[in-house]
Amino acid sequence: MxxxxxxxxxxxxxxxxxxxxxxxxxxxxxxxxxxxxxxxxxSTDNTDLSAVRRNHGKILFYQGGNDSLIVPFGAYNYQQRLFDRYGVEDTRSFVRTFYFPHVDHTAPRLTGTAPTLSQLLDSLQAWAERGKAPQSFSQKDTAAGVERTICAYPDTATAAGSDAPCQTRTTVPADLVAASLTAKDRR
Structure with a gap:
């Protein structure tokens, strides 16, 4: 590499x-x-994605919860800054983010699975060409022997058997917002 x-x-x-x-x-x-x-x-510090929005571009972003190279908190912090800049709903109109627990940088190496590159590209293509934004992906946790629904952040999974796999949230939970503040913001 x-x-x-x-x-x-x-x-x-x-x-x-x-x-x-x-x-x-x-x-x-x-x-x-x-x-x-x-x-x-x-740079992942730059939240100015105006050109992407202006050109109707789409960004599909996923993060492994056990990634030791690109730490999940950094990815979450960047996502929060996008929400701060564009608002949750506007951000989600062109950026979808998925956090996969138990997935390392070279997924899956741990116990969780992540979507394949083909699945991610198919989802991105469907969104860009047909306006079908990805709502969720399935994840198998081999250690726990369960399959779970991973929803686009900040949505949450609904109970099994529900018509919609994810419950839409238009705000980020206050405890997560507080956790993303930098020391400078807290002064």
Whole structure:
């Protein structure tokens, strides 16, 4: 993975020999160069998704609850800032977020399953082309031996046998909002 990133993204040179050029001593400079080069395009700090909205784009985002590389709280905090910026309903008109418990960065490796890339792309295509926004995905928890419904955040799953698998919420629970505040916000 690092080879692909350094060779094709950072250096943009298919012949770049990262093993020869990237050392423990110059890694901080390479990391900083990567940050500067892709900050505007890959930053998860930027909540300005106006171009996506304006062009009727759709974003389907999922997060593993046990992801040690992209921690769930960071993803939740970003989602909350989108809600703060656009409102819950407006955000959900172009962004759908799903949090999958017991899923690691290289899903499923733990006990929970996540949707396959094909399922995610099919859902995104149905939303973009036919306006059918994804409401939920099924998740199997192999350790608990159960299947659960994972709803688009902040919706919650309804009781089994219900006509609709998810109950729509247009506000985020107050305890989660409070938990997402930064130290600066709390002053």
């Amino acid at each position: 690092i080879e692909t990133y350094v060779r094709y993204w950072l250096e943009q040179d298919a012949g770049y020999d990262w093993r020869r050029h990237l050392t423990i001593e110059n890694f901080p400079q390479a990391f900083e160069a990567s940050y500067r080069k892709f900050q505007a395009a890959a």
